[in-house]
Amino acid sequence: MLTEAQEQKAVAQYLDYTxxxxxxxxxxxxxxxxxxxxxKREGAKAxxxxxxxxxxxxxxxxxxxxxxxQKGGRLSEPQKEWLQALQDxxxxxxxxxxxxxxxxxxxxLYGV
Numbered sequence: 001m002l003t004e005a006q007e008q009k010a011v012a013q014y015l016d017y018t019x020x021x022x023x024x025x026x027x028x029x030x031x032x033x034x035x036x037x038x039x040k041r042e043g044a045k046a047x048x049x050x051x052x053x054x055x056x057x058x059x060x061x062x063x064x065x066x067x068x069x070q071k072g073g074r075l076s077e078p079q080k081e082w083l084q085a086l087q088d089x090x091x092x093x094x095x096x097x098x099x100x101x102x103x104x105x106x107x108x109l110y111g112v
Contacts, residue, residue, distance in 0.1 A: 002099070004069050008050060010099035011067060011106075015051070018112040022053040047078025049086070049093070051102070057109045060092035065105065070098035
């Protein structure tokens with residue numbers, strides 16, 4: 001089974017291939033307290049989805065994907081709150097367990 005970082009790399013490679021305007025928000029990982037405090041002061045927010053696609057799709061202004069490992073990944077409360085806040089602002093949101101599923105979702109939404 002792949003780690004979440006390995007899953008993310010696979011999705012990143014695919015998204016780069018598609019030409020869609022997107023970014024990864026690297027909120028995860030362990031950081032020392034000084035770096036974490038600096039990131040927070042710079043505007044880092046807990047729970048922001050892993051992948052933001054800045055391309056309209058259907059009636060939505062963009063797509064936010066929270067990527068989890070294939071089995072066992074669960075949403076935190078801040079992640080749930082961010083996904084809901086983005087939905088309220090007309091974003092398409094998805095929780096995808098594994099790179100294969102995330103890529104399938106992107107293909108279905110954007111036809112790429």
